[in-house]
Amino acid sequence: MKANQINIANFRQTPVIDQVGVNERVSRLNSRSIKKTSKIAALKLALSMIDLTTLEGMDTPGKVQQLCIKAKHLNHGISDLPHVAAVCVYPSLVKIAKKELNETSINVASVATGFPSGQTNFKTRLEEVRYAICEGADEVDMVISRGKFLSGDFQLVFDEIAQTKEVCGNIHLKVILETSELSTLDNIRRASEIAMKAGADFIKTSTGKTKCGATQPISLVMLEAIKDFYQKTNKKIGMKPAGGISDSKTAIRYLVMVKEILGNEWLTPTLFRFGASSLANDLLMQITKQQSGAYQSADYFSKD
Amino acid sequence: MTNQTDFITGYSPAPESTNLIEIKERYPLFIKGKFSEPQSGKYFSTINPATEKKLSEVAVANQADVDFAVKSARNAYKNVWSKMPPKERSKYIYRIARVLQERGREFAVIESMDGGKPIRESRDIDIPLAVAHFFYYAGWADKLEYAFPGRKANGLGVAGQIIPWNFPLLMAAWKIAPALACGNTVVLKPAETTPLTAMKLAELLQDIDLPPGVVNIITGAGDTGIKIVDHPDINKIAFTGSTDVGKIIQKSLAGTQKKYTLELGGKAAHIIFDDAAINQAVEGIINGIFFNQGHVCCAGSRLYVQECVAEEVISKLKDRMDTLIIGDPLDKNTDIGAINSKMQLKKIIEITQSGKDEGGVLFQSKCTTPKSGYWFKPTLISNVAQSSRVVQEEIFGPVLAVQTFRTVDEVIEKANNTPYGLSGGVWTDKGAKIFKITKQMRAGILWANTFNKFDPTSPFGGFKESGMGREGGIHGLYPYVELS
Amino acid sequence: MNSRIDIQKTYKLYINGKFSRTESGRYFPLKDSQGKTTVNLCQASRKDFREAVKFARKAVSGWSSRTAYNRGQILYRIAETLEGRKKQFIQELNHFGITKNNATQEVEITIDRLVYYAGWADKYQALFSSVNPVASAHYNFSVPEYQGVIAIISPNDNPLLGLVSLIAPAFVGGNTIVCLASEKNPLTAITFAEVLHASDIPNGAINILTGFSSELAEHFSSHKDVNGIVYCGENLELNKSIQENASENVKRIHYYDKINWLINKGQSPYFIMDHSEIKTTWHPIGS
Known part of the structure; x- marks a missing residue:
């Protein structure tokens, strides 16, 4: 009877996922037709959920500064625009971003833990998290050890996330599963559960550094994992699809998924984010089109 | 819901346009390739169940009308359809598929207006599946010698087909496509609450120049249906509907030479x-x-x-x-x-x-x-x-x-x-x-690990009191042929 | 001179693997070609039929789940057993007016017919199944399956061959059977039951009754636990009423009009399909 008293999560027994059923559900959700006022509301909502991101080896303080200015002043021609949720950069550029966004409510998010592969020793990865926080990061985006996950060492993956969260304290921790490397929806569900149980505030699909970023079926599985977790624990975990979401139509489809799977409570930047760089401009173009009636040209929207 | 709906409170109305469609004030019977006034002289209304407003009127076919339709089907069978080389029959069925595909949205809108089903379903399921059925069986027409090992297949003659109101056009396709492919001619009766897409199909059949009488579409209630079932010059009855009515039909076919298939109720x-x-x-x-x-x-x-x-x-x-x-x-x-x-x-x-x-x-x-x-x-x-x-x-x-x-x-x-x-x-x-x-x-x-999936290549039909015979796939050819 | 007295045979019904008399106690006499009563046969009642259906239903799950190979072997076993008792069948047919040549031919074709269907046991499925290339991410296939309990009213011509030609395809397809023997010449049907009994068929899988179709057809066709009914008599009125009754539970009806069981057209896998349902199964293809 002792064994029963020790409540060790068994990550080998997470719920199974039927891939075809997931695809069908997605295509049914995609048949929603979002028009008129509900479309404008959705476009603006999407804008407010963006983590405006630059994660390049060639990033410089100048580049990050420009991105932050853009985050604060998306467009002078449209009234009632929300600002984006955060700017997401490498740890070495956190300080620059933080300074630029001072006195705004826009957060600075930093990737850490040996992003994007995570292939360095854990101590170093934790050190990087401490550094990012020290530099002023409000949010930390970590990567999980996919190699360990795929070799079945789920407990280690769990422990690493838990220890990272411990270092983060109140700083929001987003856990990147890098879904394209996990291969199956069953694995994605399992990784989502490990991350949530280990203390993730958000689960995030991708680094944006592999050939496939977020997809709707993957996101649907993660949203369902969040819902199931909420029903068991009453704890609301956030979701962040990242990589490859660059147009308004796709963004609205994501919002429809969030609305119909998790409900309106999740339709807020505190629980849903887009990791994207070019999405913002497309949303601005669409908002302008909705308000003016005319299709827009990219030349009218700043590229920062 | 107001037009000011934001995304959180709900989705703004997104109605499919009805500008493209034409519904006539009344539809006579479609017999011998023409719309002709019913000899009954009577019409009944078909309404939109979502608004209770009248959409159109369709004719009531009486005994004389049924006789006329069967006769026209018999003549078309004898003189045209059974003599036509199978590959030419095949091309007519392909034509139906293609034009239906082109006009899919129009049919979807009318289906939703007449029957009450959501446009998402009529647009994404009913109409595309109906098209696929015609496309599938068109290809069988000149390949029947491969379908029945050791046997030669021949058409039966005139098929009387009675279809339900739940998938009006799709059921018409399920019935008409294999019947025509196997060389039969058709007298079809749509359900009384959902006759409009069948009448639009009749217009389409005129447009594609299907020889007169190969498909006849007549309207009416159960009374007209039973006249089809009992008609002595019909060779085959295909019915989709309730188990209760199916039993009545099977009973009235007792002792006759008519072949029949029944797709009846279920409680899955x-x-x-x-x-x-x-x-x-x-x-x-x-x-x-x-x-x-x-x-x-x-x-x-x-x-x-x-x-x-x-x-x-x-x-x-x-x-x-x-x-x-x-x-x-x-x-x-x-x-x-x-x-x-x-x-x-x-x-x-x-x-x-x-x-x-x-x-x-x-x-x-x-x-x-x-x-x-x-x-x-x-x-x-x-x-x-x-x-x-x-x-x-x-x-x-x-x-x-x-x-x-x-x-x-x-x-x-x-x-x-x-x-x-x-x-x-x-x-x-x-x-x-x-x-x-x-x-x-x-x-x-x-x-x-799935449910409610349909495909023209996949046979559909019941055990026990859910009916007999299959529709769809290679097995869906059997009800429409005589093997020798 | 042989002073030994022959032992005469009592012909009983064959229900649930047992030879039993009719519960009604009724019998009907059968006259030989000289007009002499030589045997009395049980005149089965609706209650005998009811019992037979009850056991046939019980036997369905066992028989239908036998492997096709095993069903083929059992049909072949019936043929073997019949071959060994050929003489007795020829004699019985001959006794009631069928010429010796015709009787011999009938028995031999009957044996061959059983062998024919034994061979189909594991083949017709492949011929009538399909893998259907649906336009979605699903694997989809259709296979023939048994219908259940089949009630058969045997023809009067070729009493043995007709009976076997109707039973064999239904039986090999996994159905169980309640069969009314030829009214005019039922002897071989009951002797055939002895052959069945010696051939490892499960109890109740084939039940054979003797009696009158005028009395029993109504019950054969109206019993709601019967899935299919076969009639090939010439009585059109009776045929009609059988079909009317059958509609009460949507029975599969087969009226085999003027089929010559003696020729090759009297056998085909299509007879097996008459007693089969097509079942289609869908499953998604994913990872």
């Missing part, structure tokens, strides 16, 4: 095991019972959930039911449209009430329903048993009866404990269990 068991992909299973249950307002003979209307996951499944099911959007069938976001007719609504209300009276516990979606028109909220009834009326009788509406089970053998026994045998569903992650259960369930179509 839908089984969920604890090792299933639960979230997808829940979606499967939703599609199983709420597709087309539950007006589906193969609807998964008897849910069996393994006891250890019952609480979870039912709670998820209720959550999902609350996200279903009920309302204007022409709105692209509508999940649940109008009940097809006042009569059907009355029946659904009556049986559901009996479920309540017998102690069943009702749960209904939170949605609000429009003021005019015929509506019924998605409904789940628990606290029922095999003996409950809602478990035994086909409701043909959006009403799901839920029971729990413990073991494989128990659930197979319960699943088969019905005179029906059209379809069934099972959800489990274990392959061996799927094969054990699908093998032992006595039904014609079994969906494992």
Whole structure:
């Protein structure tokens, strides 16, 4: 009877996922037709959920500064625009971003833990998290050890996330599963559960550094994992699809998924984010089109 | 819902345009390639069940009209269709498929207006599947010698076909396509509440120059139907509808030489095991019972959930039911449209009430329903048993009866404990269990880890009192040929 | 001179693997070609039929779940057993007016017919199954399955061959059977039951009754636990009423009009399909 008293999560027994059923559900959700006022509301909502991101080896303080200015002043021609949720950069550029966004409510998010592969020793990865926080990061985006996950060492993956969260304290921790490397929806569900149980505030699909970023079926599985977790624990975990979401139509489809799977409570930047760089401009173009009636040209929207 | 709906409170109305469609004030009978006034001199109205407004009038075919239609079909069979080289027949059927595909949206809109089904379904399911059926059987016309090992196939002659109101155009396609491919000519009668897409199909058949008399479409109620069934110069009857009417038809065909196929009612068991992909299973249950307002003979209307996951499944099911959007069938976001007719609504209300009276516990979606028109909220009834009326009788509406089970053998026994045998569903992650259960369930179509899927290549039809004969696939050719 | 007295045979019904008398106690005498009563046969009642259906239903799950190979072997076994008792069947047919040549031919074709269907046991499925290339991510296949309990009213011509030609395809397809023997010449049907009895068929899988179709056809056709009914008599009125009754539970009806069982057209896998249902199964293809 002792064994029963020790409540060790068994990550080998997470719920199974039927891939075809997931695809069908997605295509049914995609048949929603979002028009008129509900479309404008959705476009603006999407804008407010963006983590405006630059994660390049060639990033410089100048580049990050420009991105932050853009985050604060998306467009002078449209009234009632929300600002984006955060700017997401490498740890070495956190300080620059933080300074630029001072006195705004826009957060600075930093990737850490040996992003994007995570292939360095854990101590170093934790050190990087401490550094990012020290530099002023409000949010930390970590990567999980996919190699360990795929070799079945789920407990280690769990422990690493838990220890990272411990270092983060109140700083929001987003856990990147890098879904394209996990291969199956069953694995994605399992990784989502490990991350949530280990203390993730958000689960995030991708680094944006592999050939496939977020997809709707993957996101649907993660949203369902969040819902199931909420029903068991009453704890609301956030979701962040990242990589490859660059147009308004796709963004609205994501919002429809969030609305119909998790409900309106999740339709807020505190629980849903887009990791994207070019999405913002497309949303601005669409908002302008909705308000003016005319299709827009990219030349009218700043590229920062 | 106001036009100021923001995304959070709901979706703004997104109605499909009705500008493209034309519905005439009245439709006479389509016989011998022409629209001709009924000899009965009578017409009846067809209404939009979502608004109760009249859409058009269609003719009542009496005995003389049926005779005329059969005669025209017989002549077309003798003089044209049976003599035509099969590959030419084939090309006519391809023409139907192609033009129907081109005009798909128009047919979808009319289907939704006349029958109440959501445009999402008529546009994405009914019409494309109807097109696919014509396309599939067109290709069979000149290949029949490969379909029946050791035998030669010949057409039967005139086929009398009586179709239901739940999938009006799709059922017309299921009937007409294989009949024509096998060299038969047709007298088709659509259901009295949903005749319009059949009449539009008649116009289309004129447009593609199908030889006069090869397909005749006549309208009327059950009275006209029985005149077709009893007509001495018809060689084959194909009927889709209720088991009660099917039995009457089978009885009146007793002792005749007519071949017949019957696609009748159902009360499908839908089984969920604890090792299933639960979230997808829940979606499967939703599609199983709420597709087309539950007006589906193969609807998964008897849910069996393994006891250890019952609480979870039912709670998820209720959550999902609350996200279903009920309302204007022409709105692209509508999940649940109008009940097809006042009569059907009355029946659904009556049986559901009996479920309540017998102690069943009702749960209904939170949605609000429009003021005019015929509506019924998605409904789940628990606290029922095999003996409950809602478990035994086909409701043909959006009403799901839920029971729990413990073991494989128990659930197979319960699943088969019905005179029906059209379809069934099972959800489990274990392959061996799927094969054990699908093998032992006595039904014609079994969906494992999916539900309510249809395809022209896949035979459809029931065991036991759910009918006989198959429609679709290679097996769907048998009812329309004589083998020698 | 042989002074030994022959032992005469009592012909009983064959229900649930047992030879039993009719519960009604009724019998009907059968006259030989000289007009002399030589045997009395049980005149089965509706209750005998009811019992037979009950056992046939019980036997369905066992028989239908035998492997196809095993069903083929059992049919072949019946043929073997019949071959060994050929003489007795020829004699019985001959006794009631069928010429010796015709009787010999009939028995031999009957044996061959059983062998024919034994061979189909594991082949017709492949011929009539299909894998259907549906336009979605699903694996979809259709296979023939048994219907259940089949009630058969045997023809009067070729009493042995007709009976076997109707039973064999239904039986090999996994159905169980309640069969009314030829009214005019039922002897060989009951002797055939002895052959069945010696051939490892499960109890109740084939039940053979003797009696009158005028009395029993109504019950054969109206019993709601019967899935299919076969009639090939010439009585059109009776045929019609059989079909009317059959509609009460949507029975599969087969009226084999003027089929010559002696020729090759009297056998084909299409007869097996008459007693089969097509079942289609869908499953998603994913990972």
